[in-house]
Each structure stands twice: as structure tokens, then as C-alpha cells.
Amino acid sequence: MVELIDVQAGFGGLAAGEREAVSAAELVAELHRHRIGQALARIVPDGIDFDVERSNESLYQACAEFPELLPCPVVLPAHCGDVPSEAEQVAGAIAAGAGAVVVRPGPDYWLPERWVAGPLLEALAAMRLPVLCLSRLVPLPVVAQWAQWVPELPLIVAEVAYNQNRNLVPLLQAFPNTFLSLGNNFTAHCGVEFYASMVGADRLLFGTGLPAAEAGAAIGQLLYADLTGEEREWIGAGNFRRLQEGIGR
């Protein structure tokens, strides 16, 4: 059976109108049901999550209970002194076992410009700690700019719409430090095969979009794709594992 590690999952957050959050235990139960070995987990939904340090702490605590969960905390620029320095945030994330971090420029009130984001990106690049770039929060032109500034920093593009082929292919071709999560709502006809042929299977990462999305969708898209067994293994878990090996722990 192909090993699967989910790079696009989460728990613990509330969307407006929701009374109960999906717990870490519920996420893990879904992983087990689909026989997904591990997940990079962040706090989702993130629409009314305004205290990064507190939500990171709750993420770390919950992930510590479940070996299936790798934390993906939020990091942000530290120019104002209200949060630890960029290097301290990165070191703290790595110490807590983070497999990547996520950034939220708009919701956390910062601009993706170099004079704001530069020190953060450089601190992340120094440790090669991958950054999850959700396309609703980090649009593709910003990903391209960051990929150019810090070519040694792995950037994982996620939550990409199904109709972005014209933009995603050149992005991934132009910047070797960019990777694509196949999680919700990436759904393109023969899309996995297409991207594997256009940019290489080593640039694709299995992701689901749990708990908002049904994991079977992403599983079907990968395991029914016309790929070699080796390509399927890379996308399922191998590529993410290689990114983990690159982190300066």
C-alpha cells in the first residue's frame, strides 16, 4: 500500500457560525480511516484565529498527544517586538517538531514585501524550514517573488484552485524551490499526471484539505493517476520526507 503523508490538514479552529471545532483526535481518526500515516497539521479554519502565540501553543500541545501529527505553526515578522524575533520563532517551531510553518500576511496584518517579510524568510531559509503558502493568503505572484528572493527556502503552494494550470506550471518550472500540494481544491482532469510530466513528480506533495474536505478525493486523485509506482511513492510521502531531512534540526 502506498504510504501517505498529508501536508494540508488541520484541526482546532472555528469558522464564523461554527460552535464546535474539529479536535485533533477527530482528525487523527480520519487519518486512520483512510490509512494516512501522518499529517502536517495547523489550526484550521483560521478565519477567527487572532492570537498566533496562543494558537501555536494549543497546536503544539495537541500534536504532542498524537505521533501522527506534525505541527505547522504560524510565524510572522517581528519588527514591532510584540512576538519573538524571526530566528527565535523558527528555532521554537523546530524545537516543537514542526514539519513546516504557515504564514498569513493579510489576517496577521503584514505585507509580503521584502522590507517586511525579508528577515522572516531569511530566518526560515537559514533552517530550510518549508513554508506552506495557502493561495488565498499568499497569491501566486507573491510565491514567485519569495521563491526568487530565497531560492533555498522550500515553498509549498496549497489550496490551489483547479483552474490555475496556466499560472502554476510556469511558477513550478521557474522556481525549483516551489512545491505543489495536491489537496483541496486542486482537482484537474489528469492533473497529477500532467504536473508530473511538466514539472516532475518530485515537486508534488500529497495533501487532503482535512478536516474541511473528504480525504478520499485526494486519495483517488493520486492513487488512480497514471503514474509509475515510484512516482506515486514520491508524491505520497517521499518528497515530503526529503523536505523534512533538509530542515536544520
Add this chain to the structure above:
Amino acid sequence: MSALLDKLRAGEAPDFGVIDLHGHVGRYAYPIPDLAAEGLLEVLDRVHVEHIVCSHMQCMGRNMDWGNREVLAYMQACPGRILGYVSLFPASPAEVQTQVEQCLADGFTGLKLHDHNGFPYDDPAYLPAYAIANERALPVLFHTWGQDRQFAAILRLAERFPELSVILAHGGSQNPDLYIKTALAAPRIYIDTCFSACRRGLVEYLVAGAGADRIVFGSDCYFYSLTQQLGKILGAKLDDLTKQRILRDNAAGILGRCAQQGE
């Protein structure tokens, strides 16, 4: 445990032939990796889809005749596997009637309507098409996105043309309860499952509300990935018999009704 989820996880196709009631073929504004009929057939074979009923990707504009002829070419390239929905533009009742009669003579299976052209589904120009489809008990697939005005028009049509098998596309994309309420308002209204977001629990919710016999599989391929949309059903928290009803049995009943009428 679900044997069908096990199959999915092993990368194996279901044992039974799946029927996909919402497909598309042809070119679109964003690039589709493989436009060849043979390429689609290869996907159908890989995941054991027995039939897919398709309209053209550009099923909204004035160029319906061109699009329907392109669908016909796909049908002819894969006879019995790729079936066709007639797309319509309400230029006039006469034009609509001519288009439907010609396409049905060519072997199309049903109608697909989209209201992004700015015309409601009960626009008078469409009425000859519904009358013909009603006589033959054909499926009519309506693009819907949870809007009251869409469902109101569709319900008026279902009442006036009771032999139609009405399919509400993109079940639960918005206002899931309205899909359920609409489906339950008449005996032959079905909800299809295609939705890019694949919201967890949505298919289960539709089944619980409308009944498993009212939910049919649609992938919206080429817009969406057929394999991804199939995986969503196989992975849902439903028993395997329910999954099979969604993926095959209900659609087989719909296609069987129109085949009987045609004999």
C-alpha cells in the same frame, strides 16, 4: 469497514461499472491536459466507469450546434462509453426544437442546461426541448449553485413535465437543504455529487436528507478530476450498498427509463 474504501486505498477500481451523469468534453478557457477521446476512455477504463454522459465544456454560449457536434465526435469515438447531453441556447423555440431533434436522432441521451447565459430554465424558448424530452423520459441535467430562482424554475418544469429525470448539478455547493427540499418535492428529481471543494460529510448529509435513491454520481470532468470526484464517494462514511446506488444503480435506472421509452 468499507470494501470500497479499501479498494480506493489500494488504488483499485470498484468491481461494478460506475455511471457518471455529469461529464464534459472539448476545449475550455483554461488548459485541459488531454483532450483526446482516447485519453478520456483510458481514464474510464482505469477506474471502471462504464458510461459518462457529457456535454461540451462551452455549453453556455450561442455556438451550441458546433459544441454538440464536437460531443457527437467523442460519442462516435467511444460508442456506448461516452454518451451525450444536448446543450441548448434559447435563441428561439424553433431553433431549440431543431437542435434537440437533430441531436437525439444522432443518439444523444439527454439535455444539459446552464443558466450562465442569463436565461432562466423555464424560458419559453426551451419548452419544446422539455416537451420532447418528457415524451422520451430523458434525463435533464441543470447546472445549479443553490439559488432559489434556479430551484423555483426547475420545480415548475418538473411539475409540467413529470416524465423528465431532473438532475440538480453540484449538490450542496450552496444551501444543501434547498437541494434536499427540491429533490423531495417531486418523484424524479436527483442530486448529483460534483463539487470541487469535496466538503467532508456533504454527500452523507445529502443522502440522509434526500435518500440514497436520489443521489447520483457526477464528476464534472473535464472541469474537475474524475478520479478525485470518484474518490470522494468511495471515501465517504456510507455503507457500500449506498455508495453503489450513488455510483451506479440510480443512474442505471435513469438511463434505463429513457431506453425503455425509446424501444
